[in-house]
Amino acid sequence: xxxxxxxxxxxxxAAGIPVPPGRLARTPEEAAAAARELGRIAVKAQVPIGGRxxxxxxxxxxxxxxxxxxxxxxxxxxxxxxxxxSVWCETGLSIDAELYLGITLDRDRRRLVIIFSAAGGxxxxxxxxxxxxxxxxxxxxxxxxxxPFEIRRLAFAGLKHAPELHDRVPKLxxxxxxxxxxxxxxxxxxxxxxxxxxxLVLTPEGNLVAAxxxxxxxxxxxxxxxDIAEELARDETGDxxxxxxxxxxxxxxxxxxxxxxxxxDIGCIGNGAGLTMNTLDLVKQHxxxxxxxxxxxxxxxxxxxxxxxxxxxxxxKVRGVFINIFGGITRGDEVARGIIAARDxxxxxxxxxxxxxxxxxxxxxxxxxxxxxxxAKTATGAAETIVQLTRAGSA
Amino acid sequence: MSVLVDRSSRVLIQGITGREGSFHTAxxxxxxxxxxxxxxxxxxxxxxxxxxxxxxxxxxVAATGADVSGIFVPPAFAADAIMESAAxxxxxxxxxxxxxxxxxxxxxxEFVIRSGHQLLGANCPGIVTPGQCKVGIxxxxxxxxxxxxxxxxxxxxxxxVIQGLGQGGMGQTTSVGIGxxxxxxxxxPDVLQRFADDSETRAVVLIGxxxxxDEENAAAWIRGTxxxxxxxxxxxxxxxxxxxxxxxxxxxISGNTGSAQSKLDALTAAGADIADTIxxxxxxxxxxLGTQPR
Numbered sequence: 154x155x156x157x158x159x160x161x162x163x164x165x166x167a168a169g170i171p172v173p174p175g176r177l178a179r180t181p182e183e184a185a186a187a188a189r190e191l192g193r194i195a196v197k198a199q200v201p202i203g204g205r206x207x208x209x210x211x212x213x214x215x216x217x218x219x220x221x222x223x224x225x226x227x228x229x230x231x232x233x234x235x236x237x238x239s240v241w242c243e244t245g246l247s248i249d250a251e252l253y254l255g256i257t258l259d260r261d262r263r264r265l266v267i268i269f270s271a272a273g274g275x276x277x278x279x280x281x282x283x284x285x286x287x288x289x290x291x292x293x294x295x296x297x298x299x300x301p302f303e304i305r306r307l308a309f310a311g312l313k314h315a316p317e318l319h320d321r322v323p324k325l326x327x328x329x330x331x332x333x334x335x336x337x338x339x340x341x342x343x344x345x346x347x348x349x350x351x352x353l354v355l356t357p358e359g360n361l362v363a364a365x366x367x368x369x370x371x372x373x374x375x376x377x378x379x380d381i382a383e384e385l386a387r388d389e390t391g392d393x394x395x396x397x398x399x400x401x402x403x404x405x406x407x408x409x410x411x412x413x414x415x416x417x418d419i420g421c422i423g424n425g426a427g428l429t430m431n432t433l434d435l436v437k438q439h440x441x442x443x444x445x446x447x448x449x450x451x452x453x454x455x456x457x458x459x460x461x462x463x464x465x466x467x468x469x470k471v472r473g474v475f476i477n478i479f480g481g482i483t484r485g486d487e488v489a490r491g492i493i494a495a496r497d498x499x500x501x502x503x504x505x506x507x508x509x510x511x512x513x514x515x516x517x518x519x520x521x522x523x524x525x526x527x528x529a530k531t532a533t534g535a536a537e538t539i540v541q542l543t544r545a546g547s548a
Numbered sequence: 549m550s551v552l553v554d555r556s557s558r559v560l561i562q563g564i565t566g567r568e569g570s571f572h573t574a575x576x577x578x579x580x581x582x583x584x585x586x587x588x589x590x591x592x593x594x595x596x597x598x599x600x601x602x603x604x605x606x607x608x609v610a611a612t613g614a615d616v617s618g619i620f621v622p623p624a625f626a627a628d629a630i631m632e633s634a635a636x637x638x639x640x641x642x643x644x645x646x647x648x649x650x651x652x653x654x655x656x657x658e659f660v661i662r663s664g665h666q667l668l669g670a671n672c673p674g675i676v677t678p679g680q681c682k683v684g685i686x687x688x689x690x691x692x693x694x695x696x697x698x699x700x701x702x703x704x705x706x707x708x709v710i711q712g713l714g715q716g717g718m719g720q721t722t723s724v725g726i727g728x729x730x731x732x733x734x735x736x737p738d739v740l741q742r743f744a745d746d747s748e749t750r751a752v753v754l755i756g757x758x759x760x761x762d763e764e765n766a767a768a769w770i771r772g773t774x775x776x777x778x779x780x781x782x783x784x785x786x787x788x789x790x791x792x793x794x795x796x797x798x799x800x801i802s803g804n805t806g807s808a809q810s811k812l813d814a815l816t817a818a819g820a821d822i823a824d825t826i827x828x829x830x831x832x833x834x835x836x837l838g839t840q841p842r
Contacts, residue, residue, distance in 0.1 A: 258650060258730060258731070260730045260731070260760045260761070261760075261761060261765070263654060263657060263730075263732075265651070294658075295651075295655045295658050296655060296658065296659075341651060344649050344650075344651050346650060371650050371651065373647045373648060373649045373650065374649035374650075374651070374652075376624070377624075377649070411795050413793075413794065415789070423704070424704055425702055425704030425705070425795075426702060426728055426757070426799050427700070427701065427703070427704060427705035427706075427728065427784045427799075428702060428703075428705050428708065428784075429794070429795060430702075430757060430758070430784040430785035430794050430799065431705055431708070431784040431785075431826075433785075434785070434786050434787050435825070437787045438824070438825065443787075446792075446794055448794075450795075451646060451685075451703070452567075452568060479687075479704045479707045479708060479711075480687060481673050481685040481686055481687055481704065481707060482568060482644070482673075510687075510711065511687040511690075511704075511707060512685075512687045514687075532708070532826070533825065533827060
């Protein structure tokens with residue numbers, strides 16, 4: 154789950170991280186009211202992606218009239234597939250410097266990494282590429298969390314290449330110790346895989362304020378954060394609210410299926426991510442074009458297989474389906490029952506090629522054969538067959 | 549010979565009374581695995597088809613001397629189960645459960661390392677030493693003893709390779725599934741080191757997939773240590789489009805990292821043979837072993 158900027162900032166504020174005062178506006182009138190209350194404000198499109206500024210989704214305004222006009226413009230926008238349903242109106246900040254502070258997963262170290270840089274305001278990947286010496290990292294002990302001495306070291310390292318901030322380093326480092334501990338608390342309590350403040354603004358008064366916020370929650374932990382899911386659903390601004398999303402992928406999410414829509418005409422279903430990817434690779438190697446990636450996962454029952462087959466066939470481009478199953482925790486008989494039920498109930502007439510092996514394969518193959526579906530002997534043979542059958546259909 | 553598990557392994561199953569736990573315990577016993585105990589909090593003192601059940605792993609270890617654990621508990625409880633196992637002194641914990649929150653796994657992995665023990669997985673198919681011991685969900689009938697060591701990220705593709713090699717007359721010393729999550733226990737180099745130390749393993753098949761840099765790290769390890777056994781490598785997801793997550797939490801090409809080409813290049817530079825298909829894996833392994841495939 155990706156939170157919107159204002160939702161992330163609410164979490165930051167609750168943890169004691171300073172954020173500018175702001176109001177959420179769903180209409181231009183609400184934005185005007187916010188400007189009357191707060192004075193000079195930034196009107197910011199609330200969409201769960203970066204690059205809003207470049208797309209014209211952020212405006213700084215001085216008057217309520219201006220706020221109303223700009224909010225009307227921004228609320229009519231669709232930013233890379235995301236319709237803007239609300240704007241966050243917050244007090245404009247005086248900026249002395251823009252820093253970066255973020256927490257994410259480091260796959261190589263298999264820990265969270267805290268990243269700090271004095272070069273904030275732009276994408277951290279870009280900083281990493283252009284000026285890697287300006288990035289400082291800390292991999293905190295997952296049980297103890299980041300200790301003050303570690304954060305001081307991180308802060309000093311990140312400020313070393315910012316001579317313009319030289320005089321302000323002692324106070325900055327001291328502020329960063331508290332701020333970083335609090336941000337880490339947010340990241341761990343929310344199971345965040347991305348928790349980022351960019352830019353972290355240094356004001357002329359010497360305060361650090363989170364001028365933007367990005368929070369992305371591990372979907373494996375969604376069930377622990379149902380309140381956030383409900384909030385996103387209520388706002389219709391969650392990942393599912395994306396109008397630019399592929400309608401088939403939206404449907405698959407509703408069905409609880411791991412599905413990626415592709416351009417071809419051969420439906421592909423497998424069990425296990427690696428095997429399903431290999432199923433796509435095999436179709437390509439035999440001159441076919443996969444229509445999708447659908448992984449039924451481990452231990453799928455007949456109902457799930459039925460659901461998967463129905464999903465793949467929703468795409469009218471699909472001329473035939475290749476089902477590739479190597480049962481481990483998944484049982485052949487369950488899969489066979491799902492395929493047969495789907496074929497009969499959905500009246501599937503398009504070619505179905507099933508390759509089945511592994512746990513309960515004898516039982517599964519027997520069920521398929523009795524139902525008139527001859528299972529292929531090998532995955533390669535099955536790929537050949539489905540490519541031939543779907544080509545014959547198009548000739 | 550074998551790595552990590554053999555006929556002397558005394559295996560306990562955490563979550564033995566659940567749907568998957570009970571089914572696969574029966575499968576493992578049919579394979580010949582010495583299942584000495586089950587753990588299911590609140591059901592201590594009962595048994596499941598003759599396997600004694602304990603409330604805690606510590607009780608099970610004290611009573612049975614178990615030294616390997618297989619975990620089949622639901623994702624919300626899996627990290628705790630992993631730590632319970634390591635804390636009780638289990639030498640090798642094999643976690644089959646998928647969809648465990650990443651931060652849970654970061655802590656559980658670290659906990660196991662500090663205890664001085666080993667973790668395989670999570671989200672993995674487990675481990676098989678043919679003819680001796682199986683912990684996990686790899687189908688029984690495809691495994692035959694022989695000279696090949698297999699290590700893979702994807703469960704079902706590992707099955708493909710085991711079956712393909714078996715049909716080609718080449719069995720395995722041990723097959724190890726390390727799992728498809730971004731944070732896992734044993735990684736490619738850890739398992740390769742064990743194959744390096746195992747005199748009967750004469751060739752290794754490495755099964756990778758797009759996403760992350762574990763395959764590149766494996767290639768660097770092979771070069772760095774002068775690993776001298778032949779390696780045949782297979783990478784799935786070669787036709788996957790960038791930016792689309794292919795099922796596994798780990799399987800995504802983002803920016804320049806994680807592409808199949810980067811992995812294939814690194815493994816080629818490390819002297820591995822690259823297989824384009826499972827059939828290729830079988831053919832190339834036969835060539836490296838100097839045997840004719842059946």
